[in-house]
Amino acid sequence: SASHRLWPEIEQVVHQQVAWARLGLGDSGTGWQLFAEDGEMRMYRREEEVDGMVVDPLKAVHIVKGITGHEVCHYFFSPQYRYDWETTLEQMTVLETIADDSCLFLQTHKRIWPASQRDVIFWSHIRHLPNDQDRDGPDIWTVVNHSTEHKDYPANSGKCVRIFLTVCMLCQTRVIPPKEGTPITRDNISCKITYCSVVNPGGWAPASVLRALYKREYPKFLKRFTSYVTNQTKDKPIMF
Numbered sequence: 657s658a659s660h661r662l663w664p665e666i667e668q669v670v671h672q673q674v675a676w677a678r679l680g681l682g683d684s685g686t687g688w689q690l691f692a693e694d695g696e697m698r699m700y701r702r703e704e705e706v707d708g709m710v711v712d713p714l715k716a717v718h719i720v721k722g723i724t725g726h727e728v729c730h731y732f733f734s735p736q737y738r739y740d741w742e743t744t745l746e747q748m749t750v751l752e753t754i755a756d757d758s759c760l761f762l763q764t765h766k767r768i769w770p771a772s773q774r775d776v777i778f779w780s781h782i783r784h785l786p787n788d789q790d791r792d793g794p795d796i797w798t799v800v801n802h803s804t805e806h807k808d809y810p811a812n813s814g815k816c817v818r819i820f821l822t823v824c825m826l827c828q829t830r831v832i833p834p835k836e837g838t839p840i841t842r843d844n845i846s847c848k849i850t851y852c853s854v855v856n857p858g859g860w861a862p863a864s865v866l867r868a869l870y871k872r873e874y875p876k877f878l879k880r881f882t883s884y885v886t887n888q889t890k891d892k893p894i895m896f
């Protein structure tokens with residue numbers, strides 16, 4: 657709701673992240689390196705460090721047949737499905753339901769040896785945006801997750817190291833119109849997904865461990881999540 661203390665930040669970060677996600681990978685000079693490929697999925701990262709910590713931005717582009725951007729964002733945003741697809745999740749708590757399109761989450765992720773266990777607090781916002789650049793281009797569904805603080809859960813007060821992240825799942829649905837007068841089926845639709853993430857691991861973690869972890873975990877995460885949406889939606893009416 658527009659009166660909530662986080663609303664101004666949500667508005668600003670969502671528009672910034674949508675603009676960022678819509679930028680392609682620029683020309684080769686922008687330092688994006690392809691590090692994983694699987695069918696239609698391409699994953700890129702840039703090697704960046706802040707105070708000696710790896711904070712490599714990640715950008716993945718994937719095209720999935722048979723599902724819509726609304727469906728991808730619905731299953732990514734809604735808390736009730738998260739344990740089904742987020743394999744590294746140990747505990748998820750909804751700290752606050754800000755509005756029907758905005759929630760505040762506390763998540764602890766499974767410990768990844770040799771680093772210590774991590775937790776994160778972030779707001780999550782789901783948004784349907786008309787395609788403002790290209791009038792007859794496909795509209796956009798997006799979910800933005802952005803870390804924030806919460807007075808009852810100070811950082812690094814328990815066993816977990818607090819991490820910071822900004823994640824944007826941006827989707828555009830493509831429809832190949834079927835023969836005149838026949839209904840659109842899942843064979844006529846596909847979704848172009850751009851997943852961007854920047855994770856600051858909080859306390860120190862060896863660069864080699866982090867880069868190996870991301871190289872292994874991100875492709876697994878995006879494949880598993882999109883397969884989950886395909887399975888959840890295959891026998892249901894299409895959510896446009």
Ligand SMILES: CCCCCc1ccc(-c2ccc(S(=O)(=O)CCO)cc2)cc1/C=C\c1ccccn1
Nearest residue numbers: 742744765768771774801823855857861873874877
């Ligand atoms: C030393 C270990 C530090 C990294 C641990 C870690 C940090 C963050 C996150 C993470 C990744 C995606 C999101 S999200 O896209 O918002 C979806 C909601 O859960 C939120 C959190 C995970 C993991 C741990 C493993 C890991 C790393 C990549 C990809 C997948 N798993």
